[in-house]
Amino acid sequence: SQQGEEDPQALSIQEGENATMNCSYKTSINNLQWYRQNSGRGLVHLILIRSNEREKHSGRLRVTLDTSKKSSSLLITASRAADTASYFCATDASGGSYIPTFGRGTSLIVHP
């Protein structure tokens, strides 16, 4: 079973708008990561946030983590058509070694 679950499953917005995706997970984590997947390609790492961090920024990306609610959000500001992709959160499924466990993803479409 997936550790993380993204919400919504699909999101359609206009260029320039902000896009927010959420990830909920079930068990305690050491860190949470977000990845992007363009159609037909492998996943690309976007950002990692540790369990003792609450917010992290990278360019137009803003990630928050609320360990008390076991949830994270990914905000993409001023979206572009090139942001059209699927976005996945990944958590470590077990203590000790890092085994990334992925959710089902959010499919984002940004209309020009």
Next chain:
Amino acid sequence: DAGITQSPRHKVTETGTPVTLRCHQTENHRYMYWYRQDPGHGLRLIHYSYGVKDTDKGEVSDGYSVSRSKTEDFLLTLESATSSQTSVYFCAISRQGADTEAFFGQGTRLTVV
């Protein structure tokens, strides 16, 4: 881009035949993973390796075996392919520990007819 190559990129095979997918890395990363991606299921872990000859099962390991005889190569074998194993297979690598990102290959699209 991280040095990770999957081969073949596309394969069509018949039910009951053995199939081996190869993942090759040039990054000397300790961890290597095999995932399959299917519509509605996201990425599911098949097997992973945490060193040469050190492997373990993931969530959907039935019908699959793996081998890692060298740091750079991680092989996934379908002993007797079934139609339910039609999928896109991704290899990923990471250095080690809880603070490491994973780098993905471009994927292998496998069709079992």
